[in-house]
Amino acid sequence: EDKVVQSPLSLVVHEGDTVTLNCSYEVTNFRSLLWYKQEKKAPTFLFMLTSSGIEKKSGRLSSILDKKELFSILNITATQTGDSAVYLCAVGSNAGGTSYGKLTFGQGTILTVHP
Amino acid sequence: NAGVTQTPKFQVLKTGQSMTLQCAQDMNHEYMSWYRQDPGMGLRLIHYSVGAGITDQGEVPNGYNVSRSTTEDFPLRLLSAAPSQTSVYFCASSLGQGFREKLFFGSGTQLSVL
Numbered sequence: 001e002d003k004v005v006q007s008p009l010s011l012v013v014h015e016g017d018t019v020t021l022n023c024s025y026e027v028t029n030f031r032s033l034l035w036y037k038q039e040k041k042a043p044t045f046l047f048m049l050t051s052s053g054i055e056k057k058s059g060r061l062s063s064i065l066d067k068k069e070l071f072s073i074l075n076i077t078a079t080q081t082g083d084s085a086v087y088l089c090a091v092g093s094n095a096g097g098t099s100y101g102k103l104t105f106g107q108g109t110i111l112t113v114h115p
Numbered sequence: 116n117a118g119v120t121q122t123p124k125f126q127v128l129k130t131g132q133s134m135t136l137q138c139a140q141d142m143n144h145e146y147m148s149w150y151r152q153d154p155g156m157g158l159r160l161i162h163y164s165v166g167a168g169i170t171d172q173g174e175v176p177n178g179y180n181v182s183r184s185t186t187e188d189f190p191l192r193l194l195s196a197a198p199s200q201t202s203v204y205f206c207a208s209s210l211g212q213g214f215r216e217k218l219f220f221g222s223g224t225q226l227s228v229l
Binding site: 102 | 155156157158159160205215216217218219220221
C-alpha cells in the first residue's frame with residue numbers, strides 16, 4: 001500500500017526562524033512529489049519535484065527530493081506569520097493502471113509562526 | 116478569474132438524505148477530481164474524470180456518484196448520507212498529461228451528517 005508520512009505533525013516557531021518540514025514515502029512507480037500549502041480552506045500548489053537532487057526555489061521557500069532515500073524536505077527561511085498553514089506533501093505514481101495514476105497525500109504538518 | 120467554484124460551503128444532512136455538491140471550473144482543465152479530508156488521514160480521492168463523459172473510481176468511492184457531461188462541471192452526489200461521510204470535500208482540477216498532479220482546488224464544502 002502506498003504511504004506518505006510527514007514530520008513533524010506540528011511545529012511552532014517565531015518570526016525569523018528557519019524551518020524544515022519532512023516527507024518520506026513508499027509508493028510503487030513513483031512519478032512526482034508535490035508540496036501544497038493549506039490556509040483555512042483550499043490547498044494551493046507550491047512545488048512539483050520529479051528529479052533527485054535538484055532544488056526548487058520560490059522566494060523564501062525551497063524544496064529538494066532524494067529518490068534514493070525516498071524523502072523530500074521543504075525549507076522556509078525567515079518565517080513570517082503569513083507562513084502559518086498546513087503544509088501537505090503528496091506523491092504521484094503510475095500505479096492503478098489508469099490514465100490518471102494515483103496521488104497519495106500525507107497527513108500534513110501544521111506550522112504556526114508567532115510574531 | 117474564478118478558478119474552481121464549489122457550492123455549498125456548508126451543509127448539514129440527516130442520515131439517509133441525498134444531496135449534490137456542485138463543482139465548476141473555468142480554466143478548460145481536462146482532469147477533475149473529488150477528495151475528502153478527514154483529521155489525521157490526509158486527502159483521499161473519491162472519484163475522478165479525465166474528460167467529459169469519462170469518470171472512474173478513486174480510493175474511497177462507496178456511497179458517492181459522479182458524472183461529467185461538460186468539461187466545466189463535475190458534481191458529486193451523495194446517494195444516502197451516513198455519519199461516516201461527515202468530512203470536508205474538495206473539488207480539484209488540473210491540466211492533462213504531464214500536469215495532472217498540479218491540482219487547483221475549490222474552497223471546500225464542510226458536510227455534517229447527523
